[in-house]
Amino acid sequence: MVATTGGAPIGSEPGQEALAARMACLDVLTEFFQLVDSGHASRALELFTEDAEMVVNGVAASGEALRAGLAARETDGIKRLHLPGEPSFRLVNSDEAETEILLQLFHLGPGQDKKPTARTLTHIKDRFVRDEQRVWRLAHRMVTVLAGDE
Numbered sequence: 026m027v028a029t030t031g032g033a034p035i036g037s038e039p040g041q042e043a044l045a046a047r048m049a050c051l052d053v054l055t056e057f058f059q060l061v062d063s064g065h066a067s068r069a070l071e072l073f074t075e076d077a078e079m080v081v082n083g084v085a086a087s088g089e090a091l092r093a094g095l096a097a098r099e100t101d102g103i104k105r106l107h108l109p110g111e112p113s114f115r116l117v118n119s120d121e122a123e124t125e126i127l128l129q130l131f132h133l134g135p136g137q138d139k140k141p142t143a144r145t146l147t148h149i150k151d152r153f154v155r156d157e158q159r160v161w162r163l164a165h166r167m168v169t170v171l172a173g174d175e
């Protein structure tokens with residue numbers, strides 16, 4: 026559901042700007058999970074702003090640490106499948122938006138191909154900003170593991 030700014034009630038029809046922002050931000054979310062799941066996690070760095078920060082259970086990473094963390098997903102030998110729930114979306118202003126999702130993470134591979142089980146349930150809160158070229162990027166990601174071990 027889109028929560029609009031300017032006092033419009035939840036459930037009111039969003040304007041074109043809010044719809045366009047929502048589609049762009051959700052495309053970024055989808056692309057992030059597809060890149061990680063296909064073994065190209067380091068390419069997901071392109072979806073972040075230059076000064077982006079990711080915080081996982083209170084531990085922050087930005088710059089080189091963020092790049093290294095994404096690159097490590099390519100070499101750890103784990104085949105992942107991210108299964109996001111329905112995201113919420115809020116357009117904060119014309120150049121900033123927020124989403125929240127619940128995400129299940131599965132590990133696939135030997136021994137997991139018959140009955141894969143969810144490894145982790147997480148809550149993800151993202152903040153997006155739109156740049157001068159009108160491209161939406163992740164500026165801040167807060168990941169809270171609710172259950173599981175990754």
